[in-house]
Amino acid sequence: MKTIHCFFSGGRDSAVVCYVAYQVTRVRGWNFRLVHIDTTIGLEETEEYVKYYAEWLGVELVVLRPDLTFEEYAAKYPYWPHIYPPRMRWCYYKLKLRPTERYLKQHYSAGDLIAMGVRGDESEPRRRRYTGVFMEKYYEGARVNAKLWLPLFYADDETIERLLTKYKIPRSPVWDVVGMSGECFCLAGATEKATARAVRTFPKLRIRLMKIDDIIHANRSRSSEESYPIFLKDKKIRLKKWLQNVCNSPTILDYLDDYRVGIRYTGKSCQGSCML
DSSP, rough: OEEEEEOOOSSSSHHHHHHHHHHHHHHOOEEEEEEEESSSOHHHHHHHHHHHHHHHTTOEEEEEEOOSSSHHHHHHSOSSSOOSSSGOOOHHHIIHHHHHHHHHHOOOOOTTTEEEOOOTSSSHHHHHHHHESSSEEETTTEEEEEEEOOTTOOHHHHHHHHHHHOOOOOOHHHHHHHHHOSOOOSSSSHHHHHHHHHHHOOOHHHEEEEEEHHHHHHTTTOOOOOOOOOOTTTTTTOOHHHHHTTTTTOTTTHEEETTBBBOOOOOOOTTOOOOO
């Protein structure tokens, strides 16, 4: 029997997609699997929402995890990951791609579909990587040529909001703060303003990122140079120092760049596109 494997990040787009995909399986008599990747560097609030969403939808939640935690990988690869060059992006390969390929090797069968909340207008990398609502992708690590279903590929923010309301899909408390799911704060494609909003709202994230910055620099024995997240690279300010200052100096400019007065913030996902 055909199965739809719906990858759920905890974001708005995947919340809509997984709801729609589940309804399709009920009509068609297919199997449905709600799959979430616990990157180990996501917000606690996002992980709680993912569990709540699965209960609301009435389905079993399949949680994938990487071999090591983000802290353990940070000690092994002691630098903040960047989108480019690819070798700097260990977060994507270790935290997301490898667990996904392991899952597909065990559970994907010919004729199955992988549903994801990818939208083409979110970033240039996504427009290059994905070609439309239906496409095929070869996952080399799993030796699987999978069929992808991206029902929201041509959707805009207004459409997503309308569908969330129409289907009465529960909202995550994270969406309106950081504008994305909050499943992965590796900072590879993060912006300064979004990160500032997140650490001000979620103090545990701030403390954890400071500790990770210490781990990274404690293991940089091969280099005397400091490592910076992409949004601090030009400023050459260590993340720990930036975090110590950011919560004490919020300004209206931190919000005006991404917010429109009186309109709910929806935002975009990571500009590097970590979608699988």
